[in-house]
Every structure is written in structure tokens, then in C-alpha cells.
Amino acid sequence: MPIASEAATSLAAASLPELLVQTQTRFTPLLQDFLARHQGHDERLNAAIDYAMANGGKRVRPALAWGACLSVGGSWQAAESAALSVECIHGYSLVHDDLPCMDDDNLRRGQPTCHRQFDEATALLAGDALQALAFCALSDGLVDAPNADAARVSSSAHALIAAEQTRALAQAARDMVYGQRLDLAAEGQSITVDALSQIHRYKTGALIRAAVRLGALAGNASEAQLAALDHYADALGLAFQVHDDVLDVIGDTATLGKQSGADAAHAKATYPALLGLGAAQALARQLTDDALAALAPLGEPAEPLRTLANYLLARDH
């Protein structure tokens, strides 16, 4: 029944915020062009990198980069390298987190994880390459001929932005690793809500903040705008994680694309386990309200970021 199925797809798409729809439309060709330009002399590694990045999820981080850039008056094009770079870091972190010596997961968004689809060495290298590619993305936009490795950077203004972006992304990439290590160390331990929030601020929050900051920098944000957007990103990142924990309790495996109840099975601390389900849901709502309040100074151009925050809290996968 192709017609019914198309209608269902349109309906699902219509419920997505415009920012996510536009992001997904724009991001796919951008990513394909970028990955093709950076392919190396090994087909298996090229394929593993493509695989890791194609199993795409919602592209929340590129959407945040673009939304932040638009919210300060920047263009879609200005934040392309920001969108690519944060998604490459996200992709690398998922591939490494899934490895046998880490979370040892077989499924990611309903597909075999990278090391299951290929092999452990290839997955490790694909992750390593993706971290490097994130920083390639930030500097590709600076040269007229991104295919030429030795092409020179000519615009100081763009270089200044890229240097700030590199700094923010490198710090986030560093912090994420500490978050993953804290998360592993906390398995089976009894920890406080504050300790859990610290883990998440590092493990997932750092990159969400970087996505927003890189986009804002691309749009030439003022200091006040950067501060407001950072507050937004910090609250949103935590809200996102609290809601993720809630979904792990109330969601079902088919919708999530991963095993529901996986956190409990791994003896991982979660907000519902520490606070109770109702209080965890209320916390996610309160953090989302904080995020929305932070955007007040940005006015109408921040509307896509508001819609995105509300959508992320209402999502069921």
C-alpha cells in the first residue's frame, strides 16, 4: 500500500519541527560531498565511516548549530562546517562507545553497530578518522579549493571564527571522553543526582553546547548572545538526557531502535531510578523551561530553537 505508507511518512515529517526538516534535507548532501572529498585509499575504512555517519538519527546537533547561527542573524551556509564537524564528533563517539571494551552494544538505531557490521579494528579506526574529519570540516570552509590539501587560508576574519570554533570543539571532544570514563566508572555504583548530572554534562552536554556555540560563532554572535545561547544549550543538553532516561523506562524497543530497559540491565544510574519517574519527567520539563527562558533576549529569530526544545521533550524515541 504505497499511498498509505507515503501518507504516514508525510504525517511523521509534518510533526517534525521545520528546523529538523530543513536540517535533514540540507545535511545529507553536505555530508555526502564532505565524506567523498575526504575518502582515503582503503575501501573498507571508507565504507565504515560512511556507515557510521549514514545511520543518521535526527541530526539534532547540526540542527542546533544551524538554529544558533540563524538565531543571531547568520545564514545556513555560514554554519555548514559547524554542522558537519559536530556531527562527525557525535558519530565517532557513538562508534567508540559501542565497542566491546566500552558498552559492548550490538545495535544502534536498529542497525548492527559499526564493529558488528565491519570488525573491531575497522570500527576503532573509523572513529579515530571521524574525530580528525571533524577538524578537517572546520578548516575546509576556509579555502577556495578544499580538495587541495595544501590550499592556503586567505581570510583572517573567517580564520578567527574557525580558530574559536576549533577551540570550542576540541574542548568539547576532550570533555566528552571524561564523561564516558565517568559513566563507565559509575556502572553498578550508587551515585547522587548531582554526580549523574556531572556525567551527562560531560558525556553528552559538552557536545550540545559546542554545537550551539559553533553555530553562534559562525553567525558572528555577540558576547551576550553567546552567553544566552550557552545557557540554552546547557539546560537543553541536560533536559535531553533526563528525557532519554525516561524513555528508556517507558519506551518500547521497536520505537527506540535499541533495547528498552537497557540502562537497568547495565546497572546504570538514571534520573527515574534516583528521583522516581514522575519527578524525572518534571525535571525534564523544568530544564526545558530554563532553556526557553534563556532564549528570551534573542527574540523571534530564536523561534526554531524554541520549537526544537519543545519537540525534543515530547519525542518518544
Next chain:
Amino acid sequence: MPIASEAATSLAAASLPELLVQTQTRFTPLLQDFLARHQGHDERLNAAIDYAMANGGKRVRPALAWGACLSVGGSWQAAESAALSVECIHGYSLVHDDLPCMDDDNLRRGQPTCHRQFDEATALLAGDALQALAFCALSDGLVDAPNADAARVSSSAHALIAAEQTRALAQAARDMVYGQRLDLAAEGQSITVDALSQIHRYKTGALIRAAVRLGALAGNASEAQLAALDHYADALGLAFQVHDDVLDVIGDTATLGKQSGADAAHAKATYPALLGLGAAQALARQLTDDALAALAPLGEPAEPLRTLANYLLARDH
């Protein structure tokens, strides 16, 4: 017998080129300060990162960065971030290359490898963090307060250099991963000398070229100087690898700090195996001569790079 032992140490130090002596003296406190500034909230990961970077080797890549900067009239200080960043990438690549799913090595420079000293997850994360820290290093130098994550970059001229350096380092980091994958894929295969050289150009040559390029950029090198230094680095990188293969055949385990004959045991293609020992030694000499010839336009300030090239070919470990 402390006096005899000190005398022996001095003698060994005296035989080192001045560039390596100065590099080792300058690099250690620089690295310690850098790592201390970037420590995160997990002692075990901090310790693993320190361990990976402390087991130092000769610091050839920082020496190349500094030598290149000096060769174009730049200062030691200008290339500090270049020296740090290339050594962080080198350190990360060794930790990941030693992992069980890769080369599965127990010893590195006579010490337990990082995953043997700690554990596999911690070693994987230490490597991941070191790749991020390499890019932190390139942007730390741009701000007045490197301890403050959100400190702003103010100098466009320095940002332009950092953006070029980021681009060169990210490309090298990407290429190295392909080199490691090609190397793994070639194990037990019969390959040509050209294919072997391609592996090495990616696996080790890319970072040696980046070290020289980052240093030259730090010293505001002209296009002609960049081209000459790139030629030097390309030839030197290959010479270094050919000589390494030769040492694996003729060296002994105690001097090398790793198992001699390890390449043959892993069924890895080597220059001596493909060309014969004498021809491999001659190739290393010829490549070193190429590297020296490339430096001619740079005159006297390139003398430290010449001495280094000759030293690397004469080394027995």
C-alpha cells in the same frame, strides 16, 4: 656508582644533536603544564594520558616542528603549540595501535603498553582524549587565559596561522588512520615496494610532514620555504621508516625497547624483506640525501634539521 652513571648519561646526551637536546629540555615542562591545564574529573584517565605521553621516546616530531620554525627565522616560543599538538597525535596513535584489536602489543619502549598498564577502555579513551588535546594545543596559544574555556581569540594574524595548522594537522590525523588500516590489511600479504612506501607515507610520513609544516607555519614561512620543507619532511619520513625496518632486523631487543624481529613475527612486509638488507640501507641513505638536498635554499638556519636527519639515519634505536 653514581659518578660513573652520570658520566655515561652525559656522554649519551652529548651524542644527541643539539636540536634534540634542546627539544627534550624544553618539551617536558611544556607538556606537563599543558596536561595539567587540561586534566579532567577522572584520575585514572588523567593518569593514563600522562603515562602515554611520559613514555617519551626521542620527541622527534616536536624537534621537527621547532627545527622547521627556526629554519625560517621563527622563535622557539612560536612553535610551542605545534610541538605539543603533533606529539599528542603521535601519542594517541601509539596507544590505539597497541590495542588488542590492532597490533596487540604488550611493550612500548620497554614499558607496558597503556592498555596493559591500565585497561582497554581507559587506553581507548586516553587515545581519544589525546587526539582532542592536540587540537586544544593549537588554539590554547591564541588566548590570553588558556585556563578559561570561553576566553576569546583576539589576534587575527595568529588565528590565521592556527587555522592553517589545524587544517594540516587534521589532514595528517585523517591520513594516519588510513595508513594504519592499510598496514593491517597488508599483514601476511605479498606487496610491492611502492605499496609499502604508500603505507608508510600515510602511517608515519603524514605526521612527520605535519610536524614540519606546523612549525614552518608558526615561523611565517614563505610558500617556497614551505615547499622545500615539505620535500625534506617527505624524504625524511620515508628514510626514518626504512631505517626502522633495518633496525628491526639488525637491532637487539634491549636497545630497541621492543621485541626485535617483531615485523617478521607479524608477517609484515619490510624494506629489507622486499629489497634485501644492503639495498634497504642504501635506500635509507639516498632518501636522507634527498632530504638534505631539499634544505639547500634555506641555508644556515636549517642546520639543526640537517644534523637531525643525519642523526636519525645513524641511530641504533
